[in-house]
Amino acid sequence: MDIAKSVFQVHGVAATGDVVIRQRLSRGKVLQFFPKMPACLVGLEACGAAHYWRRLGHDARLMPPSYVKPCVKRQKNDAADAEAICEAVTRPTMRFVEIKSxxxxxxxxxxxxxxxxxxxxxxxxxxxxxxxxxxxxxxxxxxxxxxxxxxxxxxxxxxxxxxxxxxxxxxxxxxxxxxxxxxxxxxxxxxxxxxxxxxxxxxxEVPGVGPVLASAMVAAVPDPRSFKSSRNLAAWIGLVPRQNSSGDKERLGGITKQGDRYNCSWSAPLP
Structure with a gap:
């Protein structure tokens, strides 16, 4: 489902890959539409209000928009975005966003x-x-x-x-x-x-970590065990060098800061 402020686009496929749903919904009809559906997997882009719409009564999973974008076939519109989300959520290597309380x-x-x-x-x-x-x-x-x-x-x-x-x-x-x-x-x-x-x-207790950073990390990381190692957590925040490598040549640039920039910007205690 491609979510927005007022208009939502739903794209559904069966286990065989055949398209069974391609429908445009207003905001008021979303909560009326999904309870009538049998239990299914619902994919959403992790953006504003995405955590609210996970309460649809189904197996809702959030994905970073940058991971969904490669699945968009041609021009960008709500129907194409919903189709791309539907395709991305079924990929076995997809990385999902942990649900926050x-x-x-x-x-x-x-x-x-x-x-x-x-x-x-x-x-x-x-x-x-x-x-x-x-x-x-x-x-x-x-x-x-x-x-x-x-x-x-x-x-x-x-x-x-x-x-x-x-x-x-x-x-x-x-x-x-x-x-x-x-x-x-x-x-x-x-x-x-x-x-x-x-x-x-x-x-x-870590040197250089104050209440702001500690509180933000606790709120931003629902389950630290979702990361296989501390390096994966650093990559999620963006504290890793930018890569432009090919073949046997490794080219590393500056820190990307592509993750949660708010967490990586605070590293000192409150005054």
Whole structure:
């Protein structure tokens, strides 16, 4: 099944390979369609909302979209994608994505929200610095320099900042303070989630691994035993060199970072 926001395409084949279903469904009819079907194997691409649609009452399996793409025959459309998914899910060498629990999904939501808040904090800080520079006020890099600018904004007796600009910048300062409080709250929740599991506590004993990385790994890897070795886990994250080898010539490039880049980007404890 090729999933989307509103329109879904179903492609089904029998054990002989004959096409028995080729149907387009609206979102509201998906949960009505599959309960009427006999128990079967359902293939899905691992993407947004894919874990929700695994609750179809069948043997649902998720596959990386990059592994499904080679099965697309010609032009890309919903019917061709559904056919490619149907073909890929039956391949004996296909690698499937492990199903995450609701708890693991909740932890990943926590990490994504924290990342969004941090980006917003950087955006607000740069905006305040840029507008203050227009007034000829430039502070050193870092939180101490930003604090100096915020102090100037809060000082109504400082004539270097026009009143209208001060009122507008005060709004940004208020948002920045609120986001800082929210980031501290998410940090506390990340620490709690990292210490709540035995795997998370063991990961934090590794030098350079803090609560953020430990919590993210516990949430992103449902079952570590699905990897045959630690090198396979490193390859899944993307911490392996890029290969362009042929014959007896091995050509290795830089680190690919083709896997879960969020997990490989965090390697230090929280401040």
């Amino acid at each position: 609701d708890e693991q999904h909740s932890i990943m939501v926590l990490h994504r929200v924290r990342l969004t808040l941090m980006r917003q904090r950087i955006q607000l800080s740069n905006t305040i610095r840029g507008h203050m520079a227009e007034c000829g006020l430039v502070a050193p890099v870092g939180r101490n320099g930003l604090a100096q600018l915020i102090t100037i904004i809060g000082n109504c007796d400082d004539a270097r900042v026009p009143d209208l600009a001060r009122d507008c910048l005060a709004m940004l300062v208020s948002q920045l303070e609120m986001i800082n409080e929210q980031i501290l709250e998410t940090d506390r929740r990340v620490r709690t989630s990292a210490r709540a599991t035995e795997v998370g506590r063991r990961l934090m």
